[in-house]
Amino acid sequence: xxxxxxxxxxxxxxxxxxxxxxxxxxxxxxxxxxxxxxxxxxxxxxxxxxxxxxxxxxxxxxxxxxxxxxxxxxxxxxxxxxxxxxxxxxxxxxxxxxxxxxxxxxxxxxxxxxxxxxxxxxxxxxxxxxxxxxxxxxxxxxxxxxxxxxxxxxxxxxxxxxxxxxxxxxxxxxxxxxxxxxxx
Numbered sequence: 001x002x003x004x005x006x007x008x009x010x011x012x013x014x015x016x017x018x019x020x021x022x023x024x025x026x027x028x029x030x031x032x033x034x035x036x037x038x039x040x041x042x043x044x045x046x047x048x049x050x051x052x053x054x055x056x057x058x059x060x061x062x063x064x065x066x067x068x069x070x071x072x073x074x075x076x077x078x079x080x081x082x083x084x085x086x087x088x089x090x091x092x093x094x095x096x097x098x099x100x101x102x103x104x105x106x107x108x109x110x111x112x113x114x115x116x117x118x119x120x121x122x123x124x125x126x127x128x129x130x131x132x133x134x135x136x137x138x139x140x141x142x143x144x145x146x147x148x149x150x151x152x153x154x155x156x157x158x159x160x161x162x163x164x165x166x167x168x169x170x171x172x173x174x175x176x177x178x179x180x181x182x183x184x
């Protein structure tokens with residue numbers, strides 16, 4: 001199945017993130033999410049490999065949780081992947097593994113909405129199982145401007161640098177005070 005980028009009509013409908021719903025991803029959305037990943041990340045340019053990677057992670061629920069930003073027309077405009085680290089502990093550590101918004105839909109608050117709304121869902125999930133939220137772990141390239149985004153949205157701070165990790169040095173960021181201990 002070939003997934004096409006958003007149409008001009010879709011762009012007209014997307015005036016802001018108030019038109020977007022954040023919800024758990026389902027298997028029918030793998031192709032659209034893989035397309036967005038393939039145009040967003042150099043390491044995921046091969047669409048078939050991106051599709052396989054995403055399907056694999058989706059099957060690892062609840063440890064891996066994908067959320068999508070879905071427009072009112074049903075198109076996916078972005079996604080986020082959260083992964084719980086170190087087992088189902090009393091103090092849960094979650095990694096923001098990956099986030100991407102379709103290039104034609106960037107700059108409209110969708111990324112912030114993906115983080116905030118999905119984090120509320122994660123918080124509710126861990127509270128129901130009797131755990132509490134400890135922190136968010138993030139890794140990103142040292143030259144990636146996303147560091148500023150994570151600092152702004154999550155209050156994440158740079159705590160370490162891993163030299164020559166993927167294609168460059170990797171920044172390790174931690175967000176401790178994400179207002180995540182209180183369930184909605």
